[in-house]
Amino acid sequence: MENRIKRLVFATNNPHKLEEAKAILAGRFELLSLADIDCHDDIPETAGTLEGNALIKARWIRDRYGYDCFADDTGLMVDALGGAPGVMSARYAGGEGHDSEANMKKLLAELEGETRREAHFSTVVALVIDGREYTFEGRVDGKIATEPAGKNGFGYDPVFIADESGLRFAEMGAEEKNSISHRGRAMRKLAEFLENY
Numbered sequence: 001m002e003n004r005i006k007r008l009v010f011a012t013n014n015p016h017k018l019e020e021a022k023a024i025l026a027g028r029f030e031l032l033s034l035a036d037i038d039c040h041d042d043i044p045e046t047a048g049t050l051e052g053n054a055l056i057k058a059r060w061i062r063d064r065y066g067y068d069c070f071a072d073d074t075g076l077m078v079d080a081l082g083g084a085p086g087v088m089s090a091r092y093a094g095g096e097g098h099d100s101e102a103n104m105k106k107l108l109a110e111l112e113g114e115t116r117r118e119a120h121f122s123t124v125v126a127l128v129i130d131g132r133e134y135t136f137e138g139r140v141d142g143k144i145a146t147e148p149a150g151k152n153g154f155g156y157d158p159v160f161i162a163d164e165s166g167l168r169f170a171e172m173g174a175e176e177k178n179s180i181s182h183r184g185r186a187m188r189k190l191a192e193f194l195e196n197y
Contacts, residue, residue, distance in 0.1 A: 008129075008194075009037055011057040011071035016154045017183070024178055024187040029194070037065055050075050050087060051135050054126035058133070068129040070190060074183060076156050078119040078144060081110060089156070100155050104148060108159065117143040121160065121182040125190050134193065138185025140164070153177065 009032045010021050018033055025031060034040070043060045045053040050073040057071030075086045085092040085107065093102035111117060120141045127134045141163045148158030150170025157169035157177075164180050165172060178184040 007032060007067070009034070009061050009065070009067040009069040011039075011043065011061050011069055014154075017072070020174070020178060020181075020183060021187055023174065024184060025191050032067070034061075037061075037067060039065060045073065048087060050122060050124040051126065051137075053087065054124045054135065055128075055133060058126045058128040062128045068127075070125055070127040072123050072125045072183065072186065074121065074123040074155075076107075076119060076121055076160065078107070078111070078117075080114045080116040080118075084110075104156055104159055107144065107156065108147070111144055111146075117145075119144050119160065121156075123182040123186040125186040127190060127193070129197070136186045136189035136193065138182040138187070138189065140180055140182045140185070 007030045010018060011034060012018060013034055022031055039061065041060065041064070043057050045056060047053045047056055053073035054071045058069045061067055061069035061071070073087070075089045077083045077086050085103070089103070090098045093099055093106045120139055122137060122139045125136045127136070142161050143163070145159045145161050145168060148170070150158050150168045152172060152174070153170040160169050161167065162169060162180055165176070169177050169181065
């Protein structure tokens with residue numbers, strides 16, 4: 001059992017996410033990326049929920065590569081936009097791939113002149129291990145700034161102001177961000193689960 005927990009695949013190609021996960025899960029077990037297992041599949045994300053997409057990715061790796069695996073999906077939910085971009089956050093501006101700059105520009109354009117700017121980030125981590133499935137959710141509340149600022153982070157970090165810090169995620173150091181971020185919270189729930197598994 002110990003050996004199996006020592007090696008876990010994180011189903012992501014995003015180097016920023018991988019770094020965050022390694023920082024949070026440091027020393028507990030060996031974390032493998034998709035590149036480490038030579039997986040270059042374009043894994044579909046066709047579910048209508050964050051949980052559904054995370055499970056699709058984790059099951060894909062388990063079924064095709066035989067590794068215990070966890071995967072995540074994250075969404076930014078903006079109240080004034082009825083919860084959008086939500087599950088489409090990474091592909092909000094359309095087109096192929098994940099264009100963070102275009103996504104952010106579209107979001108700010110949609111909120112032009114809007115005074116209600118409350119939003120939250122949610123991450124669901126799905127773990128497939130020993131034929132069982134588990135999910136862990138993390139959430140952080142905040143609001144959308146009128147313009148980007150800060151040099152750290154990725155995605156919507158330059159425009160998301162966390163209620164707990166009053167700072168944009170992009171203005172926070174990695175450790176500070178991980179301590180309150182949606183992904184950090186979900187990952188710590190995963191780490192706690194694995195420690196007691």
